[in-house]
Amino acid sequence: ACKVLFILDGLDESQLPLDFHNNKRLSNVTKTTSVDVLLTNLIKGNLLPSALLWITSRPAAVDKIPSDCFDRVTEVRGFNDPQKEEYFKKRFSDDENLSSKIISHIKTSRSLFIMCHIPVFCWITAMVLGNMLRGSCSEEIPKTLTEMYIRFLLTLTNLENKKHGKNEPDLRKLSESDVQIILKLGKLASHNLLKSNLVFSEEDLRECDIDVNEAFLGSGMCTEIFREEDPMFRVKLYSFVHLSIQEFFAALYVSHCHANGLPWISPWVSLYFGKLDTLHDLHRCAVDKAFHNKNGHLDLFLRFLLGISLESNQILLKCLQLQTEGDKESIQNTIQYIKVKLSTEWFVSSERCINLLYCLIELKDNSLLNEILKFLTSQSLSKIELTPSQCSALAYMLLMSEEVLDEFDTRKYNTSSQGRSRLLPIVRYCRKAMLVACYFTDDCAEILASAIQMPGSHLRELSIIYSQLENQKPFIDALVSWVLARRELR
CATH class of the missing domain: 3.80.10.10 (Ribonuclease Inhibitor)
Structure with a gap:
């Protein structure tokens, strides 16, 4: 007898409630009901009990599914250590000396080396370090996650501008159009990240002042970090090429809004973070939200948000006007707040605690x-x-x-x-x-x-x-x- 196989690819992107506790039981295949009820009954085995299911998802959606529904769980782990080195050797196969320099550098920063298990981070690292180490670069090489992503943004923008005949030797000097693209993408990223939305409709884009018909989506920077989902679907959907890039742009935009006293993009976001008078208030609220999230949602966003507040990083991003008075005091208050939280919180995830240590590294505190x-x-x-x-x-x-x-x-x-x-x-x-x-x-x-x-x-x-x-x-x-x-x- 033949069996039917259902492949639910990217279940977390569906944004369905997956209400296993309250959805009605359904076993009749001829009865019409909602997609959410169909899925929960299919996964629980009430509907088509002989069917096979293969689900791919980020943790957020998987955690909604009762554990007794799984026969097997496989974690996609990315590159192991030898594969990381192999990537850079193949990426720079024409320059063995350059690949050796890059591998040596990322090994000096263990947090960067660990992040290289993500293939897209290897791509980012290769673009940044390949550009910096190819010549006689006198600037400090990135050692933190935030520094790497800032350099990635500046390098990508510069390379794309060169293709159009704009040769600006100072990577920090962004044109007004570049700044507007970054802020629009940041607005889209932050609004949707806080709602755990990783795929965007044309309406989502319009809400963030992005005209889907304009040259914006065809700009060099967008084509590298922003993509249209499978074109076979009638409704066009978009996403960032990787969640970490969405988290970085979200942190950039939140920092920009706070530094310039701009209103939040929606009352919902204001409710999420609360009243924020100082930079430390913003940091404190973000630390609390990320720390008590079981799935690690906002972990990288938090690291980026804290890292961006450092003066050295704000100098690199001076065109975005991120600096405010009292930032140094706020940063010291944030460092102390994180240490107190690590000492006093009971029965919290050890993974979240380790993420707070990553945060201290982004703030250059090694005490x-x-x-x-x-x-x-x-x-x-x-x-x-x-x-x-x-x-x-x-x-x-x-x-x-x-x-x-x-x-x-x-x-x-x-x-x-x-x-x-x-x-x-x-x-x-x-x-x-x-x-x-x-x-x-x-x-x-x-x-x-x-x-x-x-x-x-x-x-x-x-x-x-x-x-x-x-x-x-x-x-x-x-x-x-x-x-x-x-x-x-x-």
């Missing part, structure tokens, strides 16, 4: 990491009590290193149960893990499941002693497969 360096060089590790924020920093530093730990034992670290939960991401990069007296939240269980299921996982032996799992199912499901692979569990 927490320096504290951990002192800890790691201490002769009496077990006697030094670590705060939860220091545990997050320790996890970050161990993850940033290229070494796989032979053993990770929570008993070696003098910290609270909250601190131990912050250390859990280390499990992904060790051969043997000893987890003693830990309290595992849903997030912790997912981290353990991820460590077990991760392709090329180094974990071979896992001991869980005197520990409590709040939500065991995702971990137990992964554990069964792991044990069947002849690894050792105690």
Whole structure:
């Protein structure tokens, strides 16, 4: 007998509510109903129970689907470390010296090297560093995510202008038309990012003063970073070539509006961020929104927003008029706010905590990491009590290193149960893990499941002693497969 296969590609882009709890049960294929009800019943197996489903999606939509609906979950992980190097060698196959310079540079910034697992980030890095390192560049090479994307924007604009006979040696000098394109794209990016909307209709474009019939969409910059979705559909849809580019443009626009006292693009956005008198108010609200979002929505937006506020980056973007009085004081207040949040928040995602450490790096503050360096060089590790924020920093530093730990034992670290939960991401990069007296939240269980299921996982032996799992199912499901692979569990 033949089976039918449904492929739901990009489920998150549908913007359907996927209300599994309240949608009515449906098993009759001849009955007319909404697309949302059809999908929820198809996924739950009430409708066409013998059908096969293949769903691709970002995490936001997947988290709406009950876990018992899945038979198998596969994570698309991008380039591994050797493939990152291979990309740059092939990209600059005619200049081995240049490819070696680029690889050496990104390895000096572990956060950039990690981001290179995303193919589009390799493309951005190749464009920026290839342009800067090809000649005798006297400018500082980008070391943070924000610096790389700012350089990408300026490099892309300059290269496109050269094609039209405009040769401006100073990349920072943008024409008025360039500025308007950036702000229009920023308005579109920010308005839709906050609504988790990644695909835009012509009406969405018009709301942001973009005329779909004008030369705007055909401009060089737009063709590189903005695209029309599959033309087979009758209704034209558009998107940024990668979510990180949308997040960057959104951060640019929000920074521009705040610095110039411009009204927010809609009352809804004002409600989202609240009343913002100072730059620190903006940072604080954005930190809170991103920190308490389980799916990591706004993580990169937050890193860009904070990074853009640095004076060195605002000088590069001087044509966008981002600087205001009191910025330096606001930045110091934001750094302190992040540190307090890392120290005082309980039962939050360790992944969100690590993102706050990335934020500190974007703000060029390494004080927490320096504290951990002192800890790691201490002769009496077990006697030094670590705060939860220091545990997050320790996890970050161990993850940033290229070494796989032979053993990770929570008993070696003098910290609270909250601190131990912050250390859990280390499990992904060790051969043997000893987890003693830990309290595992849903997030912790997912981290353990991820460590077990991760392709090329180094974990071979896992001991869980005197520990409590709040939500065991995702971990137990992964554990069964792991044990069947002849690894050792105690």
